[in-house]
Amino acid sequence: QSVLTQPPSVSAAPGQKVTISCSGSSSNIGNNYVSWYQQLPGTAPKLLIYDNNNRPSGIPDRFSGSKSGTSATLDITGLQTGDEADYYCGIWDGSLSAWMFGGGTRVTVL
Amino acid sequence: EVHLVESGGGLVKPGGSLRLSCAASGFTFSDFTMNWVRQAPGKGLEWVSSISSSSSYIYYADSVKGRFTISRDNGKNSVYLQMTSLGAEDTAVYYCTRDSSSWCCNWFDPWGQGTLVTVSS
Numbered sequence: 208q209s210v211l212t213q214p215p216s217v218s219a220a221p222g223q224k225v226t227i228s229c230s231g232s233s234s235n236i237g238n239n240y241v242s243w244y245q246q247l248p249g250t251a252p253k254l255l256i257y258d259n260n261n262r263p264s265g266i267p268d269r270f271s272g273s274k275s276g277t278s279a280t281l282d283i284t285g286l287q288t289g290d291e292a293d294y295y296c297g298i299w300d301g302s303l304s305a306w307m308f309g310g311g312t313r314v315t316v317l
Numbered sequence: 318e319v320h321l322v323e324s325g326g327g328l329v330k331p332g333g334s335l336r337l338s339c340a341a342s343g344f345t346f347s348d349f350t351m352n353w354v355r356q357a358p359g360k361g362l363e364w365v366s367s368i369s370s371s372s373s374y375i376y377y378a379d380s381v382k383g384r385f386t387i388s389r390d391n392g393k394n395s396v397y398l399q400m401t402s403l404g405a406e407d408t409a410v411y412y413c414t415r416d417s418s419s420w421c422c423n424w425f426d427p428w429g430q431g432t433l434v435t436v437s438s
Contacts, residue, residue: 209361242424244362251412252354252362254426263426295362299422304376306352306364306422 210235211296211309218315223286227312229279229296235307239299241279243272246293246311255294256281288316319343319427321413326432329403333436337398339413339429347371347391350416352425353398355409355434365411368396370419380406403436410434 212230219225229241243256254263256272259279271282283290296309325337339351353365366387367376375387386399396413410431417423 240423244425246362251428251430252414252425253428254424257417257424257426293361297362297364297425305378306367306376308354308362308364311361 209310210300210303210307211298213294213296213309213312215310216313216315218317219286220317221286221288224282224284225286225314227281227283227294227296227314229281229309231277231279231298231307233277234302235277235298235300236274236279237277238301241272241274242297243270243279243281244295244297244308246295248292252295283314286314286316290314291316319415321415321427321429323411323413323429323432326411326434328435328437330438331404331436333403334399334401335403335434337400337411337413337432337434339396339398341394341396341413341415344415346394348419350374350419350421351389351396352414352416352422353387353396354412354414354425354428355407356412356431357406357409360409363409366398367416367421369421374421376421400434403434405436408434408436 240258244252245255246252259274260272320342352367389396413429414425
């Protein structure tokens with residue numbers, strides 16, 4: 208069981224919005240920056256969001272991140288079929304001296 | 318262009334050893350922490366180990382501590398993962414990924430394509 212808790216799956220119709228939560232604790236999300244990764248089927252993960260709410264070059268602004276207290280959120284607006292993937296939150300846990308990934312959330316476009 | 322290429326995966330018997338390599342190009346390798354992350358078949362991502370730019374700081378997941386050793390050669394732009402006492406639970410695709418800075422750990426970008434390690438008799 209992951210230290211970071213994500214819903215196993217979320218779904219929505221094309222054009223709609225999905226929200227993926229990532230719940231942690233004061234030793235990780237409460238004290239460090241969250242990053243998010245997208246893993247399309249059969250491919251390596253890709254950085255989607257860093258430092259809670261920043262997008263690397265080339266990532267559409269349909270993807271946005273936020274953090275409040277010990278939870279973080281990834282929003283995907285204007286959902287597209289190409290967004291079907293697994294999404295992971297990640298963060299350094301200072302008390303464990305270890306990097307943590309959430310269990311992952313599968314996004315399905317209905 | 319930043320590029321990471323893993324190699325060394327394969328089939329190994331339980332209790333055996335394997336050494337993974339990751340060759341980096343397109344950036345100043347000695348300026349960045351490097352990491353290994355694995356993914357068992359059908360499962361999520363699991364961080365394995367990190368090594369800072371000058372090898373001063375090294376971290377391991379509890380699941381591999383005492384069995385795996387991470388190292389790097391900044392002259393060869395490469396990072397390694399020596400794996401011993403392998404068990405079925407170590408079967409996974411192993412990804413090499415760069416950290417955002419010289420110290421651990423901020424975010425991981427980019428990722429290599431991965432190398433598959435299968436532990437089976």
